[in-house]
Amino acid sequence: MPEKQILNKGPAVIQWVSSKSGASPRRDYIPNRIRMGNGVELPFIGLGTSSVENSNEATEYSIRTALDLGYTHIDVTPGTHKIVGDVLKEYMDSGKLTRQDFFITTKLPCISHSRANVATALNSQLKYLQLDYVDLFLVQSPCGITIRQTAQGRNKFEPTNYSLPETWKGMEDVEVHLHWPQKDLVVLCQSLNVSLTAYAPLGSPGLQQTIDQRGDTSPLDEPLVIYLAQKYKKSPAQILLKQLTQRNIVVIPRSVNAQHLRENLDSLNFTISDNDMEALANVRSRGRIYTYTSRRNHPEYPFNENDDE
Numbered sequence: 001m002p003e004k005q006i007l008n009k010g011p012a013v014i015q016w017v018s019s020k021s022g023a024s025p026r027r028d029y030i031p032n033r034i035r036m037g038n039g040v041e042l043p044f045i046g047l048g049t050s051s052v053e054n055s056n057e058a059t060e061y062s063i064r065t066a067l068d069l070g071y072t073h074i075d076v077t078p079g080t081h082k083i084v085g086d087v088l089k090e091y092m093d094s095g096k097l098t099r100q101d102f103f104i105t106t107k108l109p110c111i112s113h114s115r116a117n118v119a120t121a122l123n124s125q126l127k128y129l130q131l132d133y134v135d136l137f138l139v140q141s142p143c144g145i146t147i148r149q150t151a152q153g154r155n156k157f158e159p160t161n162y163s164l165p166e167t168w169k170g171m172e173d174v175e176v177h178l179h180w181p182q183k184d185l186v187v188l189c190q191s192l193n194v195s196l197t198a199y200a201p202l203g204s205p206g207l208q209q210t211i212d213q214r215g216d217t218s219p220l221d222e223p224l225v226i227y228l229a230q231k232y233k234k235s236p237a238q239i240l241l242k243q244l245t246q247r248n249i250v251v252i253p254r255s256v257n258a259q260h261l262r263e264n265l266d267s268l269n270f271t272i273s274d275n276d277m278e279a280l281a282n283v284r285s286r287g288r289i290y291t292y293t294s295r296r297n298h299p300e301y302p303f304n305e306n307d308d309e
Helices: 054-069 080-094 117-129 164-169 184-193 203-211 224-232 234-245 259-267 274-281
Strands: 012-014 033-035 042-043 073-075 103-108 134-140 144-150 156-160 196-199 247-250
Touching: 033 080, 042 073, 042 103, 054 080, 054 259, 073 203, 073 224, 103 117, 184 196, 224 234, 224 274, 234 259
Parallel strands: 073 103, 103 134, 196 247
Antiparallel strands: 012 033, 033 042, 144 156
16 A cells, blocks of 8 residues: 655645546546645545435436546545446446546545454455555544444444554545635645545535534525625635635535536636635634534544634
8 A cells, every 4th residue: 555655845736637548538638636745646626426315326327427527536435336336347448438537535434444454445445446446545534433233133333442543554534614614734734745635515515404503504605605606607616616626625525416516627717816715714614514423432533522713
């Protein structure tokens, strides 16, 4: 497995990268990427396959539509490896794509945090993906768990004692959006040449009920975002994605809507002014949406309920 590399400068931003394979005319140029510490180039915009309407058919449609639109980065969620693998194999077998045309990110499940289980988990994913390698392998959760069955036949989730450094020796994406900008973490990662991937880059509009319970609004409904969308003639989602990629943060929004997928990719094709970026940076932080409170007593639980930025 590749070793972690730390350099003394921030990640390099690549505006346009020539396609090596030339397998398809639409891939003569690849949208903006960021160069990671090991020199690998990570596309700024990716497709997340997580729980797309809880439907295999919807997930498959989303992947096919994204690839046809020119997406090169697929962020694979546990449970979708076979679907992703079947679609990619079809595209490669037909000559539409080669392996070099796309970037695959997968995650280490929270039940596989022991050093000995890391390689086993990755090899299992490769089998379902029908690939020889993935481009990026992330620790999905800082809190490892084990599943035990109770006398009543129910599954019981218990914390493990594996430390993250120990897990790493066998081998991270984080929540970032307008209402949880992670400013200090972004500065730290970029100072160490560590690329950062944001999940929930739109603020998880699918969890609006949770947001409402906190008395908050969705980042999509933020007055400043709506104003800037009108100013730049873009959608609110494009403003939210661009303010992240313009901070050199990779985003992996998910959608089964072809127009939304197209808009997400097109968010790379404009620039937000410095003044407007500063205004977005000054939007009040609301805190995390994903707090994993059921794991609050886990020895590796990293979130402080009073966290704020």
